């Protein structure tokens with residue numbers, strides 16, 4: 031058996047007294063632990079900003095003199111000692127929710143597969159909500175002591191950086207990441223050689239090496255095809271997320287599914303549960319089947335065994351958004367594989383073949399995932415319904431409501447997304463140990479006791495902080511990037527820290543309708559520019575580089591933003607990522623979401639905004655349909671079925687303007703003295719926090735995954 035170990039590529043030259051900073055830098059625990067960032071930033075705030083919050087770069091570059099000064103500073107060392115001991119207690123995991131409730135299953139690993147993980151701004155391994163959800167899933171699993179091990183890709187070029195040209199066209203910039211600059215460790219064998227898995231692709235063998243990220247208590251393993259043994263094209267196989275190239279895509283997904291299983295085996299894991307986060311990793315079922323058939327089981331028996339241990343979460347409510355491959359491509363990639371399952375071509379295609387909505391025969395990854403899993407779920411109540419309807423053809427004769435796809439509504443990792451100042455307020459009014467009770471509704475009732483002035487002070491601070499951050503970025507564009515003045519204004523240099531501020535930030539996919547609020551621009555601008563009640567709107571988001579309609583949507587928004595007569599009240603911020611998202615969800619007053627119902631499976635950004643005291647203003651789709659209670663925000667449009675999307679857009683826009691004019695703006699500005707907020711506004715903000723913080727926490731979500739999805743599988747396996 032091989033012995034592998036994760037190896038820290040950097041040795042930092044640190045003073046003895048604060049030696050462990052190197053270890054802390056290589057565990058993402060610091061990113062969600064209150065005050066832990068101070069361990070780096072207090073040593074040298076300027077260098078910390080310049081490192082872009084990357085502790086590896088920071089520790090490598092910060093001056094010796096600064097480190098020595100910190101090691102001599104009593105306050106600093108005190109903080110250091112406290113955090114080291116908190117880290118040790120956390121890592122020892124003596125008392126966790128999982129251990130208390132399921133002590134017998136503590137050593138039963140649960141494998142979690144995803145193509146993206148959104149964990150921190152230094153790790154651009156995500157494109158949007160799916161990745162952020164996976165990141166939050168890992169962090170919360172770690173906090174609860176759930177024995178998860180995760181598998182994904184480390185992309186050598188990450189996701190792209192976005193630049194908007196003067197005429198509003200999205201340009202993407204790529205950089206090649208240097209893994210030694212990131213909190214990522216190579217897995218090496220006893221001889222110091224990279225650990226690799228291999229996989230047969232047409233005409234060649236693909237190799238991939240493995241890296242590891244410590245996410246608190248959990249390992250996240252990442253596959254990387256950039257190794258000498260591969261040809262040039264294969265070395266770039268894991269360079270980017272979601273290529274439109276079919277060969278690249280099927281190869282990537284084979285590497286994740288099949289290679290990922292092999293990697294876990296090589297690391298001596300024998301997971302009791304395998305969780306596929308979206309269909310991209312569905313090929314893992316084929317590798318599991320191959321293992322069992324090779325061990326002498328019949329395929330039918332193998333599939334039954336596999337189903338007992340596999341869990342599948344679907345995120346895509348539109349048939350066209352689901353991953354599928356034409357049959358000729360499947361022939362090319364799997365003709366060597368099906369005989370190992372004891373199947374011929376036809377039998378193999380039958381595993382996941384379907385006629386797609388365009389009438390073409392395809393091999394569908396969600397079909398494969400559904401056939402090879404005993405538990406499946408959508409990510410909100412409505413999405414569960416949509417998914418049951420969409421996939422009911424797989425269970426002929428079963429009534430739609432009995433199709434076995436349940437739902438677990440998404441939630442967010444509170445400590446990742448909550449502003450520090452809000453955290454302090456909760457400590458004061460909810461109790462010192464409030465972070466131990468994140469999903470406890472009774473505790474959150476105490477939010478109503480927070481005095482208006484205190485909440486208002488924090489909210490104002492957060493908005494000013496956001497505006498200052500955005501203006502500094504705009505200044506950077508102006509000084510260093512030679513952009514046109516109009517782009518500087520578009521990037522937020524004229525933002526008003528006291529105006530009612532609406533945020534809209536997410537992937538620019540057409541169904542999300544970023545331009546819905548711009549449908550009648552004159553009407554909108556009339557609302558935004560009224561005397562003494564200024565309103566401003568901040569847009570941000572990337573379109574997938576091959577999504578032309580998405581890029582046109584950005585252009586549409588940007589054109590409105592650029593108009594001088596709009597007085598800088600509309601803003602488009604480039605390069606939406608976790609870092610910017612945190613400022614926005616913490617700083618804006620209103621979080622706007624206008625998806626074309628029912629296409630938003632869940633959405634999570636509004637949940638992040640809610641825990642920070644921003645108020646949601648959204649279509650009754652995804653999570654908001656469950657979150658809205660009549661007094662914790664506003665609803666746009668109705669739960670109707672429309673004859674056309676044109677009609678739907680028209681009605682939704684009408685409703686949006688009407689509510690903005692008659693409810694949102696008056697609630698913010700009426701009954702208000704110069705330094706005081708309207709107490710009706712703050713009452714709604716508190717109601718929003720009270721009603722939603724526990725329900726849409728990743729804590730509630732993870733407990734549900736354990737109870738509904740993981741435990742049935744664990745119990746079957748452990749008893750067997």
Ligand SMILES: *Cc1c(COP(=O)(O)O)cnc(C)c1O
Nearest residue numbers: 158159536607608611633634635
């Ligand atoms: C939360 C988040 C998302 C997902 O937001 P949605 O509400 O699902 O659109 C996407 N990108 C980033 C950077 C986020 O932080």
